[in-house]
Amino acid sequence: MSDRELIIHFLEKAEKRLRSNKRFNDIAVTLAVALVFPVVFKLLDLYFLFRGRTVVTVLGLWATATIVWIALKLRGKSPLNQVAGNIDSKARLNDQLKTAYWFIRNPRESQWVDAQIQHTASATGKLRLDMLFPRRFPRASYLAAGLLGLMVLLNFIPVSLNYNWLAGHAAPPFRLTDTERKSLQNALKLLEQAKAAENAALAEQIQNVIEELEQGTISEEEAIKQLEALQQELEEGELDAENMNNGLAQMAAILRQSKALQAAAQQMGKGALGEASSQMQVLNARLESVSPADLQEMAEKLQLASERPRSGLQDLARAFETTSSALLRGDRAAGHSGLDRIARELQSLAAQLADQELRSQAGDEIGDLVESLQDSDAQDTAGESGKSGKPNNQSKSGQPAAGEAGETAEQQSGEAPEQAAEGEVGQGGEQTGEGGEGGEAGQNPGGASDEAADGKGGNSFGGSTKSAPLEGDVTTLDVVLQKEALKIEAGEGGQEPAQEVEAAGERERSKLDYRNAPSNLTPAQKDLLNQDRIPWESRQLIKNYFQAVKPTTTQTK
Amino acid sequence: MSAAIEQQVEGFQKLFTRVKQEVAKVIVGYDDIIECVIMSLLANGHVLLEGVPGLGKTRLVSTLADVVHLKFSRIQFTPDLMPADITGTNIVQENAEGEKFLQFQQGPIFANVVLADEINRATPKTQSALLEAMEEKTVSVGKVTYKLDPPFFVLATQNPLEMEGTYPLPEAQLDRFFMKLKVDYPTLASLHTILNRTTRAQEPQVDRVLDGPQILEMRKTVKAVPIARPVQEYAIRIMMGTHPNTEFAHALTNKFVRHGASPRGSQAMIVGAKIRALLNNRVYVSTDDIRSCALGALRHRIILSFEGEAERVDPDTILKGILESIPEPS
Numbered sequence: 110m111s112d113r114e115l116i117i118h119f120l121e122k123a124e125k126r127l128r129s130n131k132r133f134n135d136i137a138v139t140l141a142v143a144l145v146f147p148v149v150f151k152l153l154d155l156y157f158l159f160r161g162r163t164v165v166t167v168l169g170l171w172a173t174a175t176i177v178w179i180a181l182k183l184r185g186k187s188p189l190n191q192v193a194g195n196i197d198s199k200a201r202l203n204d205q206l207k208t209a210y211w212f213i214r215n216p217r218e219s220q221w222v223d224a225q226i227q228h229t230a231s232a233t234g235k236l237r238l239d240m241l242f243p244r245r246f247p248r249a250s251y252l253a254a255g256l257l258g259l260m261v262l263l264n265f266i267p268v269s270l271n272y273n274w275l276a277g278h279a280a281p282p283f284r285l286t287d288t289e290r291k292s293l294q295n296a297l298k299l300l301e302q303a304k305a306a307e308n309a310a311l312a313e314q315i316q317n318v319i320e321e322l323e324q325g326t327i328s329e330e331e332a333i334k335q336l337e338a339l340q341q342e343l344e345e346g347e348l349d350a351e352n353m354n355n356g357l358a359q360m361a362a363i364l365r366q367s368k369a370l371q372a373a374a375q376q377m378g379k380g381a382l383g384e385a386s387s388q389m390q391v392l393n394a395r396l397e398s399v400s401p402a403d404l405q406e407m408a409e410k411l412q413l414a415s416e417r418p419r420s421g422l423q424d425l426a427r428a429f430e431t432t433s434s435a436l437l438r439g440d441r442a443a444g445h446s447g448l449d450r451i452a453r454e455l456q457s458l459a460a461q462l463a464d465q466e467l468r469s470q471a472g473d474e475i476g477d478l479v480e481s482l483q484d485s486d487a488q489d490t491a492g493e494s495g496k497s498g499k500p501n502n503q504s505k506s507g508q509p510a511a512g513e514a515g516e517t518a519e520q521q522s523g524e525a526p527e528q529a530a531e532g533e534v535g536q537g538g539e540q541t542g543e544g545g546e547g548g549e550a551g552q553n554p555g556g557a558s559d560e561a562a563d564g565k566g567g568n569s570f571g572g573s574t575k576s577a578p579l580e581g582d583v584t585t586l587d588v589v590l591q592k593e594a595l596k597i598e599a600g601e602g603g604q605e606p607a608q609e610v611e612a613a614g615e616r617e618r619s620k621l622d623y624r625n626a627p628s629n630l631t632p633a634q635k636d637l638l639n640q641d642r643i644p645w646e647s648r649q650l651i652k653n654y655f656q657a658v659k660p661t662t663t664q665t666k
Numbered sequence: 667m668s669a670a671i672e673q674q675v676e677g678f679q680k681l682f683t684r685v686k687q688e689v690a691k692v693i694v695g696y697d698d699i700i701e702c703v704i705m706s707l708l709a710n711g712h713v714l715l716e717g718v719p720g721l722g723k724t725r726l727v728s729t730l731a732d733v734v735h736l737k738f739s740r741i742q743f744t745p746d747l748m749p750a751d752i753t754g755t756n757i758v759q760e761n762a763e764g765e766k767f768l769q770f771q772q773g774p775i776f777a778n779v780v781l782a783d784e785i786n787r788a789t790p791k792t793q794s795a796l797l798e799a800m801e802e803k804t805v806s807v808g809k810v811t812y813k814l815d816p817p818f819f820v821l822a823t824q825n826p827l828e829m830e831g832t833y834p835l836p837e838a839q840l841d842r843f844f845m846k847l848k849v850d851y852p853t854l855a856s857l858h859t860i861l862n863r864t865t866r867a868q869e870p871q872v873d874r875v876l877d878g879p880q881i882l883e884m885r886k887t888v889k890a891v892p893i894a895r896p897v898q899e900y901a902i903r904i905m906m907g908t909h910p911n912t913e914f915a916h917a918l919t920n921k922f923v924r925h926g927a928s929p930r931g932s933q934a935m936i937v938g939a940k941i942r943a944l945l946n947n948r949v950y951v952s953t954d955d956i957r958s959c960a961l962g963a964l965r966h967r968i969i970l971s972f973e974g975e976a977e978r979v980d981p982d983t984i985l986k987g988i989l990e991s992i993p994e995p996s
Contacts, residue, residue: 203952208896212894221950
């Protein structure tokens with residue numbers, strides 16, 4: 110190899126080394142600078158929760174830009190004269206290599222030039238590239254590694270709002286708040302406790318809706334609709350609990366008049382159907398010891414209680430009737446059997462109502478969730494369109510909503526026998542005994558309006574009214590309820606007037622469930638009445654109507 | 667390196683070092699100045715030494731003349747000195763037959779080493795008498811041109827312009843000097859040596875180590891040293907950096923320079939750089955060599971503008987700025 114070739118070969122080797130070092134350095138520097146972006150982005154994600162699509166898009170663009178930049182930086186080779194100059198400065202060769210390379214590229218006939226090239230060739234033989242340009246980790250690579258580590262660390266910070274991008278996780282399009290999630294979990298827990306097969310299906314549906322919402326498959330509005338439907342399904346259920354409770358209270362009020370049935374009736378009136386069942390069993394056990402008069406009285410009251418049973422209480426009423434007949438016939442065995450059947454029916458009703466209660470509570474939780482979603486939706490809408498969305502009036506928890514509904518019912522429907530009250534279950538029953546104060550004292554346990562009684566309002570356990578007014582304040586009417594004097598007729602057999610009054614009062618009660626009463630309304634009118642909300646445009650009209658029909662002071666006098 | 671080249675370089679270095687050592691026997695503390703003066707001699711250039719009186723400028727030149735074994739003459743420039751006092755003149759002579767004729771009487775310029783002492787004390791007209799001799803190495807008197815014997819080497823000294831009775835040298839003459847060297851006061855240690863040597867009974871004696879033919883041979887060696895295009899371009903860029911309002915002009919150049927260096931400046935830089943390369947045992951010129959010669963070769967070639975004169979800008983400051991700003995070509 111000639112001196113010239115030696116020099117060129119050395120320069121080419123040096124160029125490769127320089128290029129690889131430069132590439133490594135460029136990559137490290139680029140990464141050190143570029144990695145700042147995802148780290149900052151990840152830090153921002155801890156506060157602003159970027160959606161998966163956003164994260165993928167931004168990081169994709171970032172990665173593309175970084176790769177393009179690196180590719181651009183890595184392009185091309187350094188010219189050998191530059192390499193020669195670089196080596197000259199590194200090895201302090203005083204431009205020896207640069208000059209020699211220039212003379213090689215621009216040859217001339219000169220001993221001096223040959224001597225210079227020869228001298229340079231021997232000098233390059235002594236140079237060691239590893240000494241001149243050692244392979245080292247650039248400082249920037251440590252910074253890049255640090256940033257990479259930080260990025261990994263940030264992804265694994267155990268914070269509830271931190272999503273691990275490295276595991277392919279990112280904030281969902283929608284995320285429930287802690288309160289909303291708690292409501293959801295409570296609802297699911299309650300449904301699990303209820304243990305009915307359909308409850309499991311409902312729970313699954315609710316979970317599906319939430320999952321779809323979080324994944325962005327459905328809109329928030331759609332989710333609210335679906336959850337509302339599920340809530341309605343939960344609260345309504347198979348049973349008309351409200352109606353049943355009212356019916357049970359009425360039955361209890363009647364049965365309490367029998368000395369033998371008093372204990373069981375008292376428990377029924379309190380809503381403790383399990384206890385009532387036990388009392389029935391106790392009575393069954395000591396049936397032999399009951400006097401004939403008491404048996405007679407018991408039979409009559411059972412007969413009376415069995416008349417016109419409310420929806421869901423038909424079986425119990427039939428059991429009453431069978432038992433009553435047996436007792437009236439003096440068939441003790443059938444009486445035992447009847448009482449046993451009554452006890453079983455009560456037990457069964459207790460289980461059904463408990464299940465319904467759990468469903469109702471789950472419905473309340475879903476109601477809270479829906480309300481919260483509606484609030485956030487309204488805020489979003491207000492923020493977007495500048496409109497001031499008025500948050501709905503739906504109660505957060507069941508209790509206040511029931512109270513509101515009760516108040517409304519109290520003010521609006523004074524004449525109704527099932528007056529709203531804030532009492533607990535059983536209070537109504539107790540108060541029923543006071544008869545004539547029906548207008549003031551709620552006989553309807555749990556307190557609910559007509560709306561509630563319709564299955565759309567507050568339930569007997571103080572549950573929320575899902576159809577509570579969504580717009581504006583509750584309309585109130587200044588209706589003054591008037592006490593009605595009842596005619597007292599002397600009954601046969603010298604019954605005491607007080608009992609007559611009471612009996613008369615009881616008899617005046619409708620024995621027919623209003624739902625079952627024939628109606629002259631057209632289906633369209635019924636639909637209108639069954640609507641959940643009073644349309645805005647109709648509210649004033651309805652209000653005016655009620656104010657117009659409001660009894661004046663002179664009239665009431 | 668081939669043996670012949672190696673011998674040439676080695677011989678050059680030896681002779682140079684010998685001359686320097688001999689001069690240094692008398693002149694103390696001015697190694698750089700001595701080196702530059704010898705370089706100028708070998709580069710076929712002339713030197714302008716500037717410094718206050720009493721620093722040994724004249725002594726340096728006379729010592730060098732002694733060492734190089736050349737014909738030496740000294741011209742003391744005074745305000746009444748006439749050009750003919752330098753070049754010589756035709757005088758009327760009478761032969762044996764009584765016929766009168768004009769005969770040229772050579773002036774002090776007809777020597778190998780000419781010391782133009784305190785050159786800026788003479789009028790510009792007289793100073794200009796040196797122009798032809800310095801560049802063409804000839805002297806024209808009347809219609810006759812006389813050739814000067816090589817090597818011809820002018821060493822001029824001048825006092826700083828601020829001093830009484832001085833005339834600035836014309837730009838054309840300044841440009842003919844290969845280098846302008848500034849002679850500063852010697853250091854404390856150097857002064858001790860000077861006093862020790864000059865206050866004793868026996869003053870140091872110098873040997874003649876170099877003659878004319880050797881000088882001419884050394885000049886050939888210098889010219890043979892190759893220079894690569896990038897290094898040459900570097901010298902050109904530096905020279906062009908002294909030109910105001912050009913591509914390579916420095917900010918200071920644009921502000922304070924009226925006229926930049928002529929191509930003689932880059933010639934001086936390159937030849938000086940070649941000598942430095944040889945002295946450093948190299949057979950090529952590096953950018954370091956160019957840089958080391960830049961100040962001496964260019965400082966007297968920069969003509970300051972009114973602003974530069976008014977602000978008493980040192981050309982060295984401008985040149986240092988240029989050297990810092992001009993990148994080394996790859």
